Amino acid sequence: MENLRELFQVMTRRFGLLDKNCCQVGGTEISLVQSHILYELLRRDKPSMQQVAETLGMDITTFSRQIQTLIKIELVLKTPLPEDRRVYQLSLTTQGKYVAAKIDAEMNQYLNEVFSNMSEFERDMVIKSVKLLNEAMAKSTVCCKPLL
């Protein structure tokens, strides 16, 4: 039996670094955590603070402050939900969308470069595997509370 953790530890460490690299766009400097937030906001439609914080497995208070700085640098907007004014809807500003998309593109470029070292067959297999993994982790009981 192989050491599963070894494999995954190395992989995730690499992706962590990869993420670290990609976080400065134009004039704006973005931390890794902030890039994760932008990533979520790009994909979701006006989610609440709770929702995003939970998805990212972040303490809500930390998240609240991160959002504050993202608003300050004008990447994120926070508008109260009319039906329930306790909750705020989060969204990206134009600039925020631009930055998020830019990071996205850069990451995809990195990933494509990584895949360029593989055959087409391997590439397909790897992608299928990552999908499988994501599904399996979603089903798992022990880990991965954030469900998306």
Added chain:
Amino acid sequence: MENLRELFQVMTRRFGLLDKNCCQVGGTEISLVQSHILYELLRRDKPSMQQVAETLGMDITTFSRQIQTLIKIELVLKTPLPEDRRVYQLSLTTQGKYVAAKIDAEMNQYLNEVFSNMSEFERDMVIKSVKLLNEAMAKSTVCCKPLL
């Protein structure tokens, strides 16, 4: 063409969370970063500070301080190398080995649980894929300076 980043973002986020879970052993509380350090020290033979810091993509000064606390809680040892007394050899104490092994086992258990949601065929494919990915990333020019 699919959105590669989407797939990998979700996957690495999950593993990040997974890692976060597994960092308390017996009486000792371990941060995620510290668990990564222990992980490295368990696998290497008396590496230097520089080496480990570089592998983990950490600033050496931050690393230095993390090692200090790991020494204080008696998980890590730091002995000067006789041939060159500028460099220190890092190693785990008995307790350190125990903690590192414990975390390792726990992570493997989690991973096995994840894999239990797959067929044998899928499992093999996924493992092969992760290996492939690690190799491909090692070859890549843009990312992943830490080479292990």
Added chain:
DNA sequence: AAATAATACTTGCATTTTGCAAATAATATC
């Protein structure tokens, strides 16, 4: 062999990030 450079690591800040407990503000329930 003395002076200079380079290397491995540590410390001094000053900033940022974190999370718990407590506060606020709005809605739900009794």
Added chain:
DNA sequence: GATATTATTTGCAAAATGCAAGTATTATTT
């Protein structure tokens, strides 16, 4: 109408971060 619940924010106090500057040791120069 009083009380509980929920969503978010603030007050700390602790931890983590990274740059610049420091120490100590080895290498290189002249």
